[in-house]
Amino acid sequence: LYTLSSLGRYYGTIGMEADAEPYYIQAGVLAEKIHGTGSVHHAMTLNNLGVLYLQRGRYEDAYRVLHRTAEYLNDSGPSFAKSRISTAVSIASASSYLGHTKEADSLYMSALESAREALEPNDLVLANVYNNIGLHYRTTGRHEPAGTYLKLAADIYRSTYRLPHPSLAASVSNLAKHYNDIGKPDTAGMLFEEGLEMRRMLFES
Secondary structure, three states: OHOOOOOOOHHOOOOOEEEEHHHHHHHHHHHHHOOOOOOHHHHHHHHHHHHHHHHHHOOOHHHHHHHHHHHHOOOOOOHHHHHHHHHHHHHHHHHOOOOOOHHHHHHHHHHHHHHHHHHHOHHHHHHHHHHHHHHHHHHHOOHHHHHHHHHHHHHHHHOOOOOHHHHHHHHHHHHHHHHOOOOHHHHHOOOOOHHHHHHHHHHOO
């Protein structure tokens, strides 16, 4: 089970998502056989598959699989709070990509409420929630709340990562795009340069 999941993650990480899918599917079948339908292990393998579908643009498949994941994780203990929140964010993202804006709004706010209740204010999972909400609002043309959430995400990443990090570089770039959207090219330019410099340093390290 661990080997199958690891192979799926490996191929997904190097951009070979099509090769990752059969390993995640096999991992799900094995987890269900060993641990039972709806077990936490089964849920986590389904989550990996759902996120992969999301990355591949298969949003209806992602939505379906991630909903099953959320159902199975619903009764898991406090130690799985981050997993439940991350799955909820992924479902909201799939809903947003499918054009279900109002549903996505509701799902994102529900995930945010859960995250604020369960996590510390500087938790990276909370930063991911903020970032995804900001991107959702930006995509749907709601620039003011987009900026608010993208800034919240960037602040957590900055306080956590003292050195250049891919998540921080991506967050800074997202914020730069927001400022470009609202007609602040000077601020956008500075942030684009900061993100580019971080990526250069990461490439050279």
